[in-house]
Amino acid sequence: MNNEVKELKGTFKSFIKKDGDKWGLIYFQPENEKSKIVIYAVAPLPMCHVDYEILVQPNNRNYRLLEFKPYKKENTQIDWVEFFKNHIKGVGQKSAEKINEIYGAKIFDLINFYEDNEEELKNNLTTSQIEGFKDFWKIPRNQKTIKELLGKTGEADMSSISFFYNNNLEILYNKLLEIHDNDESIDFVKFYTKNQPYILYTKYNLNLLLVDQFALLLKYSKSFPERVKAYLKFIIQEKERDNSTLLPATEIFVDLQTKTEIESPILKEILIDLCNQGYLFYYNKNGKDYFSLGSTRKKEFFIYEFLEKINNQPPKIFDSLDSSKLNDLSKKQQEAYLSFLKENILIITGGPGTGKTHLINKLNQTLKLNRYKNENDYVILAPTGRAATNISNKIKSKVKTIHSFLRIPTDLEEPEYDEDRELIKVLIIDEFSMVNLNIFEKLLRSCPNLEKLVLIGDIDQLPAIGPGNLLENLLLSNKFSATYLVDYFRSDSKTIWEHFNSIKKEGELPKFHKGIVDLYEFNDLTLTDQLVDLYSKKLQKTDLENLILLCPTYKGNEGLINLNNLIQNKINPQGRVVHTYKKLGQTIEFRVGDKVIQLENRINDEIYNGDFGRIVAVDEGTSSKAKDKKIKIEFNQGHENKTIVYTREEFYNQIALGYGVTVHKFQGSEINNVIFLVHPKHNFMLTKKMLYTGTSRAKKYLAIVTTNKSDYREINLKNEVYKKEILTNLELFLKGEKWN
Structure with a gap:
């Protein structure tokens, strides 16, 4: 078998093996030949029982698929029974024969105008079969394939489609259909020759490399x-x-x-x-x-002007709680409370255990005393679901994530207009160091009638992921009332507090106490195995909900992808495998019983980025259709357990193993037991804020794990420990810089 590229026409018959929509081994029947060949294909995968023109290259005993595009065979009858059976959920051999006998290909016209044909379809198909056809028809690529098979695509349109298939841009073609409301009459080549295509990235966030490839093929200049x-x-x-x-x-x-x-x-x-x-x-x-x-600078200037406007308005004065209800506040907490009563903008900063949540409770009670209603006149917000749940459980009042309040899943989305948000007069935002300027700008724009703003956070923690250094910029500007909480109130973790507090201080060695704050210096060659053993031993004295491994990065042998895999194999070796994929070159398995972390907000389910859960079950669906798989994850939300069902695609995009996570991801959360890996390979990330944030997550036990080639104490003694410079326009505006 030589390596020459071959051009073939024929039909893909069936999958021998596949991993969802990522890759597959497929039987292909070449036109006018008796024997089938085996072809290896990667995403996007072709459909079975559809005629294609393909390019393949020999690959060992089989072939590798290079290109494919559908074509219409002349005077050839399509086997719709096979097509229905293989592509429509809920349709088997007998029901496929029945549907073909009654409708044949006309079924797709009926589904396309379902509301007009609902009664007739219900007379001949089951509900699950109708839903199967509707699910199939929702996918633009499937609609395109059917229309091509039925010869309903014009020559100009086929020329446009061929352009995308010939240039490996079929993924982009399907995205264009979505953007243009599935209007297949549009010749996208002509359309984007006249209308510049880079808007597909700047407005619609499509992959820039694909958009650029498309534009250059349309003869746009590199210097456009x-x-x-x-x-x-x-x-x-x-x-x-x-x-x-x-x-x-x-x-x-x-x-x-x-x-x-x-x-x-x-x-x-x-x-x-x-x-x-x-x-x-x-x-x-x-x-x-x-x-x-310019767009980022504009957001920063808006934030500056908005805060200046609120701060310079006549103060909104609140009636105070009875003095008997304030006796449990420290001097600094009382100072912050009095500022809240009379100042329009207040910043409160302090480390873990300094009573920030206790103070939020007093502010909440005061707002109610002044006849303000939670979620009507004021809201208490946090950047993560875990932080929001923690505060809500402690103050017995509703706390939302910023994203759920704005009803957007990511920072990229724009919140829809909501007149109820215009009624909000007071915002209280906890863990403000985790808020970037993109989401803060959206929040302020959504609350144009704001009268009072309280920002609460820890200035010594890591700044947010994303643009801006908001808490530090606002606090150090000295333009707004601010209180620094310094007293520590937790009796069960004073030793841990002394340890992470020493990290902030120049020239002070971090403190250790056996059994509470331990330092492990493992051999560099065996560190990962010893770390996993430590995790396993600690788990014998606690449970997964109260133990976390923290590390700065997912990459490398000492990164979280490898460490999560090793921990999984140690503590959950026999769990049923429910999903597998590759990331950064490493295979990741997910098993029933695994601890996992949510990576995206699911606003409707009230499950948020950073929430931890456990895989409890899997429903494989029909064995020939991996897309039917459903995976169940149970989340403990304090007062209740919530089970969420994920499709295979949702699981792939939203879930990661959660035995260990990055310090950034766990910021804003606390847990009883923390194992923190400080490895010399991560030195470039080890700022004092990284060390402080990682160590301050522990409430009862902290283990620092490093190597025998690294001195953790010496790292902490360095004045700035790889400090990075953060420059922002907001800082300049606060110092008097003008817009022009």
Whole structure:
């Protein structure tokens, strides 16, 4: 078998083996040949019982699929019985024969106009069969395939479709159909030749590499300004994840030139034009040049003006609780409470155990005393579901996540107008250090009639993932009333408090106490095995809900992907495997009984990014259709257990193993037992804020794990410990910088 690429026509008959929609081994029947061949394909996978033109290349004893596109065979009858049976959920051999006898291909016309044909369909099909056809028809790619098979696609449209298939852009084609309301009459090649295509990234967030490939094939120039704008947005937003909104201009220029392949003089001229247009902002500080996205700077200026406006309004005065109800407040807590009564903006900062939640409870009681209603006149918010649940359980009052309040799943979404949010007069936001400027700007815009704002957080913790350094910028500006809580109130973890508190102090060695704060210096060669053994031994004295491994990164042998796998194999080796995929080159299995973490907000289910659960069951569905698989995860939400059912695709996108998580992901949460890995390979991430945040998550027990080649005490003695500089426009506005 040589390696020459072969062009074939024929039909894919059946899958021998597949992993969902990611890859598969498929029998292919070439046209006018008796024997089938085996083809290996990766996503997007072709459909069975559809005629294709394909390109394949020999691969050992089989073939590898390079390209495929459907085509209509002349004078050939389509076997709709086989098609229905293999592609429609709930349809078997006998029901496929019956449906074909009654309707044949006409069934798809009836489904397309279901409301007009509902009664007739219900007379001949079961509810599950109707739902199966409707689910199939919802997918734009399936509609396109059926129309091609029935010859309902015009020549111009087929030419457009062929363009996408010939250039491996079928994924983009399906996305374009979604954007254009499944209107297959549009010739997307002609449409986006006349209308610049980079809007597909800047507005619709489609993959920029696919969009760029499409645009270049349409003969757009590499120096096309909209292309440069798209790549600028991509590069700068990636860097904004590390908080700075003013970024080194040289760094941006080098990255931009690498990705766009535009000659330096031409690129400089384009950037000057973009600065003049306001798309890009240029700033010079101490002889160094910086760039910022104009859109980001605009958000920062809005936040600055909004806060200035509230702060300068006549103060909103509240009646106080009876003094007898304030006797349990420390001097600093009382100071913060009195500021709340008379100040329009108040910032409260303090570490774990300094009584921030206790103070929130007093503020909540005071608002009720002043006839303010929770969720009508005021709301208490937190950035994560875990933090919101924790506060809610302690103060016995409703606390929402910011995303659920705005009813958006991610920071990328824009909240819909809601007149109820315009009635909100007071916002209390806990764990404010975790709030980035994108979500904060959306929140303030949604509450235009705000009178009082309380921001609560720990300035020594890590800043948010995303643009901005809000808590630090606002606190250090000295423009707003602020209280620093310093007294520690937890009697059960004073030793842990002394340890993480010492990290903040220059020249002070961290304190240890055997059995409460332990330091393990494992051999570098056996560290991962010893770490897993430590986790397993600790689990014998507690449970998974009260134990977590923290680490700065998922990457590498000492990263969380590998460590989660090792812990799983140690403590849950026999659990039934429910799902498998690869990430960063490593295979990850999920088993019944595994501890997992939610990665996206599910607003309707009230399950949020950062919530932990446990896989409790799996329903495989029909064995030939992996997409039918349903996986059940149980979440403990304090007062109740909630079971959520995930489709295979939802599970893949939203769930990760949760025996260990990053420090960033666990920020805002506390747990009884923490094992914190501080490895020399992670030195570039080990800021004092990283060390402080990781160690301060523990309530009863803290284990620091490092290697015999690293000195944890010495790392803490370093003054700034790999401190990174964060530059923001908001900081400049607060210092008096003008918009122009």
